Amino acid sequence: MQIEFVPLLERQRNLYRIPRGGDRFSAYLRLMLNEAQNEVRFPPLVALNPMAGDDVAVLIDALIDLDTEEVATRAAVEASSQHTELVRCFSMGLVVADDVGGGWTNRYASEFFLITGRGRSSPFQQSWIAGVLWSSEPATVRGVWETVQTAVHRTASIHRNGAAQTLRDYLSQEGDAMARAGCVAPTIDAEDLEYTRQLLTPELDETNPRTIMECLFGDEASRTLGFTPRGLSYRAGLALALHDARLMSSRRSQRSREQRMQRSITDRSEQTDCMPQSFGSGR
Template sequence: MPWQYVPLLHHLEALYQMPRNPERFRAYLAKMLNAQGDDLDLVPLVAANPMAKEHALEYVQRLLAMDAEALAQTAMEEATGQLPPVQTHLKVSLTVLDDAKGGWTNRFTTAKGWWGHSEHELQNTHRYAWVSIPCWTSEEPSPEYIRQQTRLYLYRWVWLYHQPLPKTLREILVYEGQALAYAGVAQRLDAEELAYTRAVLEPHLDSTLYPTLLVALEGDVAAKALGYEPLGLSPKAGLALALAEATIPNTG
Protein backbone atom coordinates (compact mmCIF):
# COMPACT_ATOMS: atom_id res chain seq x y z
CA MET A 1 0.00 0.00 0.00
CA PRO A 2 2.45 2.70 -1.14
CA TRP A 3 1.79 6.33 -0.29
CA GLN A 4 3.65 8.54 -2.74
CA TYR A 5 4.51 12.19 -2.25
CA VAL A 6 4.48 14.05 -5.59
CA PRO A 7 6.23 17.48 -5.67
CA LEU A 8 4.13 20.05 -7.56
CA LEU A 9 5.18 23.45 -6.23
CA HIS A 10 7.76 23.87 -8.97
CA HIS A 11 4.94 23.70 -11.53
CA LEU A 12 3.16 26.57 -9.78
CA GLU A 13 6.36 28.57 -9.56
CA ALA A 14 6.92 28.21 -13.31
CA LEU A 15 3.30 29.11 -14.01
CA TYR A 16 3.34 32.23 -11.83
CA GLN A 17 6.59 33.41 -13.44
CA MET A 18 4.72 33.72 -16.73
CA PRO A 19 2.92 36.96 -17.69
CA ARG A 20 -0.73 37.06 -16.59
CA ASN A 21 -2.24 36.50 -20.03
CA PRO A 22 -4.13 33.77 -21.94
CA GLU A 23 -0.89 31.92 -22.58
CA ARG A 24 -0.49 31.37 -18.86
CA PHE A 25 -4.00 29.94 -18.61
CA ARG A 26 -3.35 27.60 -21.54
CA ALA A 27 -0.14 26.46 -19.86
CA TYR A 28 -2.14 25.78 -16.69
CA LEU A 29 -4.64 23.61 -18.56
CA ALA A 30 -1.88 21.75 -20.36
CA LYS A 31 -0.19 20.97 -17.05
CA MET A 32 -3.36 20.04 -15.18
CA LEU A 33 -5.00 17.83 -17.85
CA ASN A 34 -3.83 14.62 -19.46
CA ALA A 35 -2.39 14.46 -22.97
CA GLN A 36 -5.85 13.94 -24.49
CA GLY A 37 -7.28 16.89 -22.57
CA ASP A 38 -10.27 14.86 -21.39
CA ASP A 39 -9.32 14.05 -17.80
CA LEU A 40 -7.29 15.36 -14.89
CA ASP A 41 -3.62 14.51 -14.59
CA LEU A 42 -2.24 16.70 -11.77
CA VAL A 43 -5.36 16.84 -9.60
CA PRO A 44 -4.06 19.21 -6.87
CA LEU A 45 -3.68 22.01 -9.42
CA VAL A 46 -7.46 22.18 -9.90
CA ALA A 47 -8.05 24.54 -6.97
CA ALA A 48 -4.96 26.67 -7.60
CA ASN A 49 -5.63 30.08 -9.15
CA PRO A 50 -3.87 30.05 -12.54
CA MET A 51 -4.08 33.84 -12.85
CA ALA A 52 -2.93 34.69 -9.32
CA LYS A 53 -0.96 37.89 -8.81
CA GLU A 54 2.64 38.36 -7.73
CA HIS A 55 1.96 37.53 -4.08
CA ALA A 56 1.18 33.92 -5.06
CA LEU A 57 4.59 33.52 -6.69
CA GLU A 58 6.23 34.97 -3.58
CA TYR A 59 4.27 32.52 -1.41
CA VAL A 60 5.26 29.52 -3.53
CA GLN A 61 8.89 30.59 -3.39
CA ARG A 62 8.72 30.93 0.39
CA LEU A 63 7.43 27.38 0.60
CA LEU A 64 10.19 26.13 -1.68
CA ALA A 65 12.83 28.01 0.32
CA MET A 66 11.72 26.31 3.55
CA ASP A 67 11.67 22.90 1.85
CA ALA A 68 7.96 22.56 2.52
CA GLU A 69 7.58 19.54 0.28
CA ALA A 70 10.12 17.58 2.32
CA LEU A 71 8.22 18.57 5.47
CA ALA A 72 4.95 17.37 3.94
CA GLN A 73 6.54 14.12 2.83
CA THR A 74 7.84 13.49 6.36
CA ALA A 75 4.37 14.13 7.80
CA MET A 76 2.89 11.77 5.19
CA GLU A 77 5.38 9.04 6.06
CA GLU A 78 4.50 9.37 9.73
CA ALA A 79 0.82 9.05 8.90
CA THR A 80 1.32 5.85 6.91
CA GLY A 81 2.22 4.09 10.14
CA GLN A 82 -0.53 5.71 12.19
CA LEU A 83 -3.62 5.65 9.98
CA PRO A 84 -5.48 2.57 8.73
CA PRO A 85 -4.28 1.37 5.34
CA VAL A 86 -6.12 2.11 2.11
CA GLN A 87 -6.08 -0.40 -0.69
CA THR A 88 -5.04 2.02 -3.39
CA HIS A 89 -1.96 3.86 -4.57
CA LEU A 90 -2.39 7.15 -2.73
CA LYS A 91 -0.67 10.29 -3.98
CA VAL A 92 -0.11 13.33 -1.79
CA SER A 93 0.91 16.86 -2.86
CA LEU A 94 1.06 20.38 -1.52
CA THR A 95 -0.74 23.03 -3.52
CA VAL A 96 -1.29 26.76 -3.03
CA LEU A 97 -4.76 28.28 -2.76
CA ASP A 98 -5.22 32.03 -3.02
CA ASP A 99 -7.66 33.48 -0.51
CA ALA A 100 -5.74 36.73 -0.07
CA LYS A 101 -6.05 38.65 -3.34
CA GLY A 102 -7.93 36.45 -5.77
CA GLY A 103 -11.54 35.50 -6.50
CA TRP A 104 -10.79 32.03 -7.84
CA THR A 105 -11.18 30.18 -4.52
CA ASN A 106 -13.68 30.68 -1.70
CA ARG A 107 -12.03 29.85 1.59
CA PHE A 108 -15.20 28.77 3.36
CA THR A 109 -16.49 26.38 0.71
CA THR A 110 -13.05 24.95 -0.11
CA ALA A 111 -11.35 24.60 3.27
CA LYS A 112 -13.97 22.19 4.61
CA GLY A 113 -13.58 18.45 4.35
CA TRP A 114 -15.51 16.34 1.88
CA TRP A 115 -18.67 16.33 3.99
CA GLY A 116 -20.43 18.72 1.60
CA HIS A 117 -19.77 16.55 -1.44
CA SER A 118 -22.23 14.32 -3.22
CA GLU A 119 -21.69 10.58 -3.39
CA HIS A 120 -20.64 11.01 -7.03
CA GLU A 121 -18.00 13.58 -6.07
CA LEU A 122 -16.74 11.28 -3.35
CA GLN A 123 -16.41 8.46 -5.87
CA ASN A 124 -14.25 10.73 -8.03
CA THR A 125 -12.13 11.56 -5.00
CA HIS A 126 -11.51 7.87 -4.46
CA ARG A 127 -10.94 7.28 -8.17
CA TYR A 128 -8.13 9.80 -8.40
CA ALA A 129 -6.76 8.82 -4.96
CA TRP A 130 -4.85 12.07 -4.70
CA VAL A 131 -4.79 14.10 -1.49
CA SER A 132 -4.31 17.82 -2.11
CA ILE A 133 -2.77 19.61 0.88
CA PRO A 134 -3.71 23.30 0.63
CA CYS A 135 -1.42 26.09 1.72
CA TRP A 136 -3.46 29.30 1.89
CA THR A 137 -1.83 32.55 0.84
CA SER A 138 -3.39 34.32 3.85
CA GLU A 139 -1.67 31.91 6.25
CA GLU A 140 1.89 32.33 7.47
CA PRO A 141 3.89 29.33 6.22
CA SER A 142 5.86 27.44 8.85
CA PRO A 143 7.00 23.85 9.43
CA GLU A 144 4.19 23.36 11.95
CA TYR A 145 1.61 24.73 9.51
CA ILE A 146 2.76 22.30 6.81
CA ARG A 147 2.68 19.41 9.25
CA GLN A 148 -0.80 20.24 10.52
CA GLN A 149 -2.26 20.73 7.05
CA THR A 150 -0.78 17.46 5.83
CA ARG A 151 -2.04 15.47 8.80
CA LEU A 152 -5.47 17.15 8.66
CA TYR A 153 -6.16 16.39 5.02
CA LEU A 154 -4.71 12.88 5.16
CA TYR A 155 -6.92 12.05 8.12
CA ARG A 156 -9.99 13.42 6.36
CA TRP A 157 -9.24 11.38 3.22
CA VAL A 158 -8.57 8.13 5.09
CA TRP A 159 -11.69 8.62 7.22
CA LEU A 160 -13.87 8.80 4.13
CA TYR A 161 -12.15 5.76 2.65
CA HIS A 162 -13.28 3.69 5.64
CA GLN A 163 -16.37 5.52 6.92
CA PRO A 164 -19.70 6.66 5.45
CA LEU A 165 -19.93 10.25 4.29
CA PRO A 166 -20.99 12.35 7.31
CA LYS A 167 -24.23 14.17 6.58
CA THR A 168 -25.68 15.64 9.77
CA LEU A 169 -24.01 18.33 11.83
CA ARG A 170 -23.64 15.79 14.64
CA GLU A 171 -21.70 13.43 12.34
CA ILE A 172 -19.60 16.22 10.82
CA LEU A 173 -18.55 17.49 14.25
CA VAL A 174 -17.14 14.04 15.00
CA TYR A 175 -15.41 13.84 11.62
CA GLU A 176 -13.88 17.31 11.85
CA GLY A 177 -13.05 17.05 15.54
CA GLN A 178 -11.05 13.87 15.15
CA ALA A 179 -9.25 15.24 12.10
CA LEU A 180 -8.29 18.43 13.95
CA ALA A 181 -7.14 16.44 16.97
CA TYR A 182 -4.99 14.18 14.80
CA ALA A 183 -3.50 17.22 13.06
CA GLY A 184 -2.48 18.69 16.41
CA VAL A 185 -4.46 21.91 16.09
CA ALA A 186 -4.56 23.95 19.30
CA GLN A 187 -7.82 24.81 21.04
CA ARG A 188 -8.81 28.46 20.57
CA LEU A 189 -12.02 28.95 22.61
CA ASP A 190 -12.33 29.15 26.38
CA ALA A 191 -14.81 27.11 28.39
CA GLU A 192 -17.46 29.84 28.45
CA GLU A 193 -17.52 30.30 24.68
CA LEU A 194 -17.45 26.54 24.11
CA ALA A 195 -20.53 26.21 26.33
CA TYR A 196 -22.26 29.01 24.41
CA THR A 197 -21.39 27.41 21.05
CA ARG A 198 -22.66 24.03 22.26
CA ALA A 199 -25.99 25.59 23.23
CA VAL A 200 -26.34 27.39 19.88
CA LEU A 201 -25.62 24.23 17.88
CA GLU A 202 -27.76 21.86 19.93
CA PRO A 203 -31.00 22.49 17.94
CA HIS A 204 -29.14 21.96 14.65
CA LEU A 205 -27.29 18.71 15.36
CA ASP A 206 -29.52 16.66 13.05
CA SER A 207 -29.55 19.26 10.27
CA THR A 208 -28.29 18.32 6.82
CA LEU A 209 -28.82 21.77 5.28
CA TYR A 210 -25.57 22.94 3.70
CA PRO A 211 -25.85 26.63 4.73
CA THR A 212 -26.58 25.62 8.33
CA LEU A 213 -23.69 23.15 8.40
CA LEU A 214 -21.20 25.60 6.96
CA VAL A 215 -22.15 28.48 9.28
CA ALA A 216 -22.25 26.13 12.28
CA LEU A 217 -18.63 25.18 11.63
CA GLU A 218 -17.17 28.42 10.29
CA GLY A 219 -19.23 30.97 12.19
CA ASP A 220 -21.16 34.07 11.18
CA VAL A 221 -18.27 35.37 9.09
CA ALA A 222 -19.15 32.65 6.56
CA ALA A 223 -22.83 33.59 6.71
CA LYS A 224 -21.99 37.20 5.93
CA ALA A 225 -19.66 36.26 3.06
CA LEU A 226 -22.12 33.86 1.42
CA GLY A 227 -25.50 35.39 2.27
CA TYR A 228 -26.56 32.63 4.68
CA GLU A 229 -28.53 32.97 7.91
CA PRO A 230 -26.19 33.75 10.85
CA LEU A 231 -26.29 31.69 14.02
CA GLY A 232 -24.52 34.09 16.38
CA LEU A 233 -21.17 32.29 16.31
CA SER A 234 -17.59 33.52 16.36
CA PRO A 235 -15.21 32.47 13.55
CA LYS A 236 -14.68 28.69 13.42
CA ALA A 237 -16.66 28.23 16.64
CA GLY A 238 -18.16 24.93 15.55
CA LEU A 239 -14.77 23.57 14.58
CA ALA A 240 -13.39 24.62 17.96
CA LEU A 241 -16.24 22.78 19.68
CA ALA A 242 -15.62 19.72 17.52
CA LEU A 243 -11.97 19.72 18.57
CA ALA A 244 -12.81 20.19 22.25
CA GLU A 245 -15.17 17.22 22.20
CA ALA A 246 -13.07 14.95 19.96
CA THR A 247 -12.33 11.45 21.16
CA ILE A 248 -9.01 9.75 20.39
CA PRO A 249 -8.79 9.83 16.56
CA ASN A 250 -9.76 6.51 15.03
CA THR A 251 -10.65 5.74 11.42
CA GLY A 252 -10.75 1.99 11.74
Protein backbone atom coordinates (compact mmCIF):
# COMPACT_ATOMS: atom_id res chain seq x y z
CA MET A 1 0.00 0.00 0.00
CA GLN A 2 1.53 3.29 -1.12
CA ILE A 3 0.18 6.77 -0.39
CA GLU A 4 1.00 10.08 -2.04
CA PHE A 5 0.04 12.93 0.27
CA VAL A 6 -1.39 15.96 -1.55
CA PRO A 7 -1.37 19.34 0.30
CA LEU A 8 -4.89 20.79 0.26
CA LEU A 9 -5.09 23.12 3.27
CA GLU A 10 -3.70 26.17 1.49
CA ARG A 11 -6.20 25.68 -1.33
CA GLN A 12 -9.02 25.70 1.20
CA ARG A 13 -7.60 28.76 2.95
CA ASN A 14 -7.39 30.66 -0.34
CA LEU A 15 -11.04 29.88 -1.01
CA TYR A 16 -12.08 31.36 2.33
CA ARG A 17 -10.14 34.55 1.64
CA ILE A 18 -12.83 35.39 -0.91
CA PRO A 19 -15.86 37.10 0.69
CA ARG A 20 -18.90 34.88 0.97
CA GLY A 21 -21.13 35.11 -2.08
CA GLY A 22 -21.21 34.32 -5.76
CA ASP A 23 -17.50 34.93 -6.36
CA ARG A 24 -16.53 32.43 -3.68
CA PHE A 25 -18.95 29.83 -4.96
CA SER A 26 -17.60 30.24 -8.50
CA ALA A 27 -14.07 29.79 -7.14
CA TYR A 28 -15.28 26.71 -5.27
CA LEU A 29 -16.56 25.14 -8.49
CA ARG A 30 -13.26 25.87 -10.24
CA LEU A 31 -11.42 24.26 -7.34
CA MET A 32 -13.65 21.20 -7.26
CA LEU A 33 -14.09 20.29 -10.93
CA ASN A 34 -11.65 19.43 -13.70
CA GLU A 35 -11.61 21.42 -16.93
CA ALA A 36 -14.17 19.14 -18.57
CA GLN A 37 -16.37 19.53 -15.46
CA ASN A 38 -17.05 15.81 -15.43
CA GLU A 39 -14.85 14.77 -12.50
CA VAL A 40 -13.90 16.03 -9.06
CA ARG A 41 -10.28 17.22 -8.99
CA PHE A 42 -9.67 16.60 -5.28
CA PRO A 43 -12.26 14.15 -3.88
CA PRO A 44 -11.56 14.94 -0.18
CA LEU A 45 -12.79 18.51 -0.78
CA VAL A 46 -16.32 17.21 -1.32
CA ALA A 47 -16.60 17.45 2.49
CA LEU A 48 -15.90 21.20 2.72
CA ASN A 49 -18.55 23.89 3.09
CA PRO A 50 -17.85 26.60 0.46
CA MET A 51 -19.82 29.16 2.48
CA ALA A 52 -18.24 28.43 5.85
CA GLY A 53 -17.60 31.31 8.22
CA ASP A 54 -14.43 32.83 9.60
CA ASP A 55 -14.14 30.15 12.29
CA VAL A 56 -13.20 27.58 9.65
CA ALA A 57 -10.59 29.91 8.15
CA VAL A 58 -9.10 30.45 11.62
CA LEU A 59 -8.93 26.70 12.18
CA ILE A 60 -7.19 26.15 8.85
CA ASP A 61 -4.64 28.83 9.78
CA ALA A 62 -3.98 26.99 13.04
CA LEU A 63 -3.54 23.69 11.20
CA ILE A 64 -1.10 25.29 8.78
CA ASP A 65 0.85 26.87 11.65
CA LEU A 66 1.19 23.43 13.27
CA ASP A 67 2.59 22.02 10.00
CA THR A 68 -0.08 19.35 10.17
CA GLU A 69 0.33 18.31 6.55
CA GLU A 70 3.87 17.20 7.36
CA VAL A 71 2.46 15.32 10.37
CA ALA A 72 -0.21 13.79 8.14
CA THR A 73 2.40 12.68 5.60
CA ARG A 74 4.38 10.84 8.27
CA ALA A 75 1.23 9.31 9.74
CA ALA A 76 0.12 8.05 6.32
CA VAL A 77 3.52 6.51 5.55
CA GLU A 78 3.67 4.75 8.92
CA ALA A 79 0.14 3.39 8.66
CA SER A 80 0.50 2.23 5.05
CA SER A 81 3.72 0.37 5.92
CA GLN A 82 1.58 -2.03 7.98
CA HIS A 83 -0.32 -3.12 4.87
CA THR A 84 2.41 -4.26 2.48
CA GLU A 85 0.15 -7.06 1.21
CA LEU A 86 -2.14 -4.45 -0.38
CA VAL A 87 -0.72 -3.61 -3.81
CA ARG A 88 -2.52 -0.32 -4.38
CA CYS A 89 -1.53 3.32 -4.73
CA PHE A 90 -3.64 6.06 -3.16
CA SER A 91 -3.63 9.83 -2.93
CA MET A 92 -4.59 11.48 0.34
CA GLY A 93 -5.34 14.99 1.59
CA LEU A 94 -6.75 16.84 4.59
CA VAL A 95 -10.07 18.65 4.49
CA VAL A 96 -11.89 20.67 7.15
CA ALA A 97 -15.60 19.82 7.29
CA ASP A 98 -17.89 22.42 8.85
CA ASP A 99 -20.08 20.66 11.41
CA VAL A 100 -20.83 23.90 13.27
CA GLY A 101 -21.96 26.49 10.76
CA GLY A 102 -25.36 25.34 9.66
CA GLY A 103 -27.08 22.72 7.57
CA TRP A 104 -24.37 21.96 5.00
CA THR A 105 -22.96 19.04 7.00
CA ASN A 106 -24.42 16.57 9.49
CA ARG A 107 -21.35 15.10 11.09
CA TYR A 108 -22.81 11.68 11.85
CA ALA A 109 -24.20 11.18 8.35
CA SER A 110 -20.88 12.34 6.89
CA GLU A 111 -18.86 10.03 9.14
CA PHE A 112 -21.04 7.08 8.21
CA PHE A 113 -20.49 7.87 4.55
CA LEU A 114 -16.73 7.77 5.18
CA ILE A 115 -16.70 4.50 7.07
CA THR A 116 -18.82 2.70 4.49
CA GLY A 117 -16.24 3.31 1.76
CA ARG A 118 -19.12 3.64 -0.68
CA GLY A 119 -20.40 6.53 -2.79
CA ARG A 120 -17.21 7.17 -4.77
CA SER A 121 -18.40 6.40 -8.26
CA SER A 122 -15.26 6.56 -10.41
CA PRO A 123 -11.95 4.69 -10.10
CA PHE A 124 -10.25 8.08 -9.68
CA GLN A 125 -12.38 8.92 -6.65
CA GLN A 126 -11.81 5.44 -5.23
CA SER A 127 -8.05 6.06 -5.39
CA TRP A 128 -8.28 8.89 -2.83
CA ILE A 129 -8.37 8.79 0.97
CA ALA A 130 -9.83 11.75 2.85
CA GLY A 131 -8.42 12.87 6.19
CA VAL A 132 -11.50 14.70 7.48
CA LEU A 133 -11.01 17.20 10.30
CA TRP A 134 -13.98 18.89 11.97
CA SER A 135 -14.57 22.57 12.64
CA SER A 136 -15.97 21.73 16.09
CA GLU A 137 -12.59 20.37 17.21
CA PRO A 138 -9.37 22.29 17.90
CA ALA A 139 -6.27 21.98 15.75
CA THR A 140 -3.94 19.42 17.35
CA VAL A 141 -1.10 17.29 16.06
CA ARG A 142 -2.51 14.22 17.80
CA GLY A 143 -5.93 14.75 16.26
CA VAL A 144 -4.46 14.92 12.76
CA TRP A 145 -2.28 11.87 13.37
CA GLU A 146 -5.20 9.75 14.59
CA THR A 147 -7.49 10.96 11.80
CA VAL A 148 -5.02 10.09 9.06
CA GLN A 149 -4.01 6.73 10.48
CA THR A 150 -7.60 5.67 11.13
CA ALA A 151 -8.54 6.56 7.55
CA VAL A 152 -5.59 4.60 6.12
CA HIS A 153 -6.26 1.50 8.23
CA ARG A 154 -9.97 1.68 7.38
CA THR A 155 -9.20 1.87 3.67
CA ALA A 156 -6.86 -1.12 3.91
CA SER A 157 -9.53 -3.10 5.74
CA ILE A 158 -12.16 -2.31 3.10
CA HIS A 159 -9.86 -3.37 0.26
CA ARG A 160 -8.74 -6.49 2.12
CA ASN A 161 -12.10 -7.67 3.49
CA GLY A 162 -14.65 -5.89 1.32
CA ALA A 163 -17.12 -3.23 2.40
CA ALA A 164 -18.74 -3.79 5.78
CA GLN A 165 -22.33 -5.04 5.58
CA THR A 166 -23.52 -5.77 9.11
CA LEU A 167 -23.18 -3.95 12.41
CA ARG A 168 -20.72 -6.68 13.41
CA ASP A 169 -18.60 -5.83 10.36
CA TYR A 170 -18.59 -2.12 11.16
CA LEU A 171 -17.65 -2.68 14.79
CA SER A 172 -14.74 -4.90 13.74
CA GLN A 173 -13.57 -2.53 10.98
CA GLU A 174 -13.73 0.66 13.02
CA GLY A 175 -12.42 -0.86 16.23
CA ASP A 176 -9.37 -2.28 14.46
CA ALA A 177 -8.70 0.97 12.55
CA MET A 178 -8.91 3.12 15.69
CA ALA A 179 -6.82 0.72 17.77
CA ARG A 180 -4.09 0.54 15.11
CA ALA A 181 -4.10 4.35 14.98
CA GLY A 182 -3.51 4.54 18.74
CA CYS A 183 -6.83 6.26 19.44
CA VAL A 184 -7.78 6.66 23.10
CA ALA A 185 -11.34 7.88 22.48
CA PRO A 186 -14.26 7.46 22.42
CA THR A 187 -14.52 5.76 25.80
CA ILE A 188 -17.29 4.83 28.21
CA ASP A 189 -17.01 3.27 31.67
CA ALA A 190 -17.08 -0.47 32.36
CA GLU A 191 -20.75 -0.54 33.35
CA ASP A 192 -21.74 1.34 30.20
CA LEU A 193 -19.60 -0.99 28.09
CA GLU A 194 -21.50 -4.02 29.37
CA TYR A 195 -24.85 -2.26 28.95
CA THR A 196 -23.94 -1.28 25.39
CA ARG A 197 -22.82 -4.82 24.59
CA GLN A 198 -26.17 -6.18 25.77
CA LEU A 199 -28.09 -3.70 23.63
CA LEU A 200 -25.98 -4.24 20.51
CA THR A 201 -25.68 -8.04 20.60
CA PRO A 202 -29.18 -8.70 19.14
CA GLU A 203 -28.40 -6.23 16.32
CA LEU A 204 -25.00 -7.58 15.24
CA ASP A 205 -26.28 -9.07 11.98
CA GLU A 206 -28.38 -5.99 11.13
CA THR A 207 -27.67 -4.40 7.74
CA ASN A 208 -30.07 -1.44 7.91
CA PRO A 209 -27.94 1.76 7.74
CA ARG A 210 -30.27 3.56 10.14
CA THR A 211 -29.93 0.86 12.79
CA ILE A 212 -26.17 0.72 12.33
CA MET A 213 -25.83 4.49 12.74
CA GLU A 214 -28.01 4.45 15.87
CA CYS A 215 -25.82 1.75 17.39
CA LEU A 216 -22.45 3.22 16.41
CA PHE A 217 -23.02 6.88 17.26
CA GLY A 218 -25.57 6.74 20.09
CA ASP A 219 -28.62 8.80 20.97
CA GLU A 220 -27.18 12.24 20.20
CA ALA A 221 -26.75 11.24 16.57
CA SER A 222 -30.19 9.64 16.49
CA ARG A 223 -31.83 12.86 17.62
CA THR A 224 -30.02 15.02 15.05
CA LEU A 225 -30.99 12.61 12.26
CA GLY A 226 -34.59 12.06 13.34
CA PHE A 227 -33.91 8.44 14.31
CA THR A 228 -35.12 6.52 17.37
CA PRO A 229 -32.93 6.88 20.50
CA ARG A 230 -31.95 3.50 21.96
CA GLY A 231 -30.65 4.63 25.34
CA LEU A 232 -27.03 4.67 24.16
CA SER A 233 -24.28 7.03 25.26
CA TYR A 234 -22.36 9.30 22.91
CA ARG A 235 -20.60 7.08 20.33
CA ALA A 236 -21.27 4.07 22.52
CA GLY A 237 -20.92 1.51 19.74
CA LEU A 238 -17.62 2.96 18.58
CA ALA A 239 -16.38 3.07 22.19
CA LEU A 240 -17.23 -0.62 22.55
CA ALA A 241 -15.51 -1.40 19.25
CA LEU A 242 -12.33 0.41 20.31
CA HIS A 243 -12.33 -1.25 23.73
CA ASP A 244 -12.69 -4.74 22.27
CA ALA A 245 -10.08 -4.13 19.56
CA ARG A 246 -7.53 -2.83 22.08
CA LEU A 247 -8.23 -5.80 24.37
CA MET A 248 -7.76 -8.23 21.48
CA SER A 249 -4.53 -6.50 20.46
CA SER A 250 -3.25 -6.71 24.03
CA ARG A 251 -4.01 -10.42 24.17
CA ARG A 252 -2.25 -11.03 20.85
CA SER A 253 0.80 -9.15 22.11
CA GLN A 254 0.80 -11.20 25.32
CA ARG A 255 0.59 -14.48 23.38
CA SER A 256 3.40 -13.31 21.10
CA ARG A 257 5.61 -12.50 24.11
CA GLU A 258 4.87 -15.88 25.65
CA GLN A 259 5.69 -17.66 22.38
CA ARG A 260 8.99 -15.78 22.06
CA MET A 261 9.85 -16.64 25.65
CA GLN A 262 9.04 -20.30 25.07
CA ARG A 263 11.18 -20.39 21.91
CA SER A 264 14.04 -18.77 23.82
CA ILE A 265 13.79 -21.37 26.59
CA THR A 266 13.67 -24.18 24.02
CA ASP A 267 16.71 -22.80 22.16
CA ARG A 268 18.73 -22.55 25.37
CA SER A 269 17.73 -26.08 26.32
CA GLU A 270 18.84 -27.43 22.94
CA GLN A 271 22.14 -25.56 23.17
CA THR A 272 22.76 -27.06 26.62
CA ASP A 273 22.01 -30.58 25.34
CA CYS A 274 24.56 -30.12 22.53
CA MET A 275 27.42 -28.99 24.82
CA PRO A 276 30.27 -31.53 25.28
CA GLN A 277 30.25 -33.24 28.65
CA SER A 278 33.14 -32.50 31.04
CA PHE A 279 34.49 -35.44 33.05
CA GLY A 280 36.78 -35.31 36.00
CA SER A 281 40.13 -37.18 35.94
CA GLY A 282 39.27 -39.92 38.42
CA ARG A 283 42.07 -42.09 39.96
